Amino acid sequence: xxxxxxxxxxxxxxxxxxxxxxxxxxxxxxxxxxxxxxxxxxxxxxxxxxxxxxxxxxxxxxxxxxxxxxxxxxxxxxxxxxxxxxxxxxxxxxxxxxxxxxxxxxxxxxxxxxxxxxxxxxxxxxxxxxxxxxxxxxxxxxxxxxxxxxxxxxxxxxxxxxxxxxxxxxxxxxxxxxxxxxxxxxxxxxxxxxxxxxxxxxxxxxxxxxxxxxxxxxxxxxxxxxxxxxxxxxxxxxxxxxxxxxxxxxxxxxxxxxxxxxxxxxxxxxxxxxxxxxxxxxxxxxxxxxxxxxxxxxxxxxxxxxxxxxxxxxxxxxxxxxxxxxxxxxxxxxxxxxxxxxxxxxxxxxxxxxxx
Numbered sequence: 281x282x283x284x285x286x287x288x289x290x291x292x293x294x295x296x297x298x299x300x301x302x303x304x305x306x307x308x309x310x311x312x313x314x315x316x317x318x319x320x321x322x323x324x325x326x327x328x329x330x331x332x333x334x335x336x337x338x339x340x341x342x343x344x345x346x347x348x349x350x351x352x353x354x355x356x357x358x359x360x361x362x363x364x365x366x367x368x369x370x371x372x373x374x375x376x377x378x379x380x381x382x383x384x385x386x387x388x389x390x391x392x393x394x395x396x397x398x399x400x401x402x403x404x405x406x407x408x409x410x411x412x413x414x415x416x417x418x419x420x421x422x423x424x425x426x427x428x429x430x431x432x433x434x435x436x437x438x439x440x441x442x443x444x445x446x447x448x449x450x451x452x453x454x455x456x457x458x459x460x461x462x463x464x465x466x467x468x469x470x471x472x473x474x475x476x477x478x479x480x481x482x483x484x485x486x487x488x489x490x491x492x493x494x495x496x497x498x499x500x501x502x503x504x505x506x507x508x509x510x511x512x513x514x515x516x517x518x519x520x521x522x523x524x525x526x527x528x529x530x531x532x533x534x535x536x537x538x539x540x541x542x543x544x545x546x547x548x549x550x551x552x553x554x555x556x557x558x559x560x561x562x563x564x565x566x567x568x569x570x571x572x573x574x575x576x577x578x579x580x581x582x583x584x585x586x587x588x589x590x591x592x593x594x595x596x597x598x599x600x601x602x603x604x605x606x607x608x609x610x611x612x613x614x615x616x617x618x619x620x621x622x623x624x625x626x627x628x629x630x631x632x633x634x635x636x
Contacts, residue, residue: 281384285335289328291324299373302345311402330497348373349372358393359389369416370397420572457522473544516529527543
């Protein structure tokens with residue numbers, strides 16, 4: 281296999297069409313991870329419009345494209361997955377029967393260190409380079425919402441959806457009729473969601489971690505919101521109580537998967553769990569338009585564990601040349617985890633909390 285490196289701005293219709301064929305081929309081989317909108321060429325094209333460091337490594341065999349790997353060339357030394365910290369799924373799309381040589385690909389990418397933290401564990405050989413594992417929890421909507429509810433009752437929480445219904449009734453009685461919209465086109469709704477997420481970031485992790493302060497992120501959000509094709513589209517969902525927007529979510533979808541990305545709820549209504557109501561409504565209505573999976577992304581937050589009926593396995597690590605670079609990084613990572621779990625650090629945390 282030969283490689284050629286192109287700017288992601290060179291992504292054209294023929295390459296996009298071949299990319300779609302490679303995804304379809306993998307889906308026929310029962311690799312459902314490629315249903316994610318993250319693996320659509322449209323996602324890479326939107327990122328490329330916002331960032332000049334987006335590249336695509338194209339693999340060819342006998343003149344036929346057999347693989348594509350979009351990424352960011354952060355420097356001549358380091359590369360990260362396309363979308364950078366927005367990427368909840370990472371890695372190349374290539375022929376299911378292909379034996380991908382990651383080291384050769386890294387050399388062709390013209391970098392020496394590729395870090396990943398949302399890589400599917402069964403994708404290629406990346407798990408060999410991983411230093412920790414995680415999960416992306418999903419709602420399996422196959423067969424419709426009622427079938428999902430039955431699976432949820434059997435696997436997780438028999439009372440969850442009943443509690444959601446009770447809170448819906450209480451909200452409606454006190455604040456006015458509930459109104460849910462799966463696909464809002466309101467600029468005001470979108471602006472309210474972004475403002476709510478920015479406030480959340482600033483309150484919980486600090487203004488320096490507010491990703492929406494970055495121009496390229498806001499451009500990506502706007503372009504994804506404007507996208508509307510059968511295989512890739514933005515989706516803004518809203519929940520009103522009377523005339524008040526109490527919860528909203530912005531994500532993106534493929535034909536079968538809704539990636540649950542940026543949820544928000546009005547904290548004044550927290551006692552009614554509007555975020556849970558919103559997710560339940562999204563599941564009910566998404567199933568009606570053919571969505572088979574809602575992917576909640578990496579993390580073990582309580583709401584994800586309560587709603588999930590399955591999970592995709594992910595891994596985090598790095599590939600480097602020479603290999604010692606990633607091995608040193610792995611050692612530092614594990615050392616940090618050991619330190620975090622140590623009794624001394626736990627004691628210092630308690631002292632810090634007591635001093636507040």
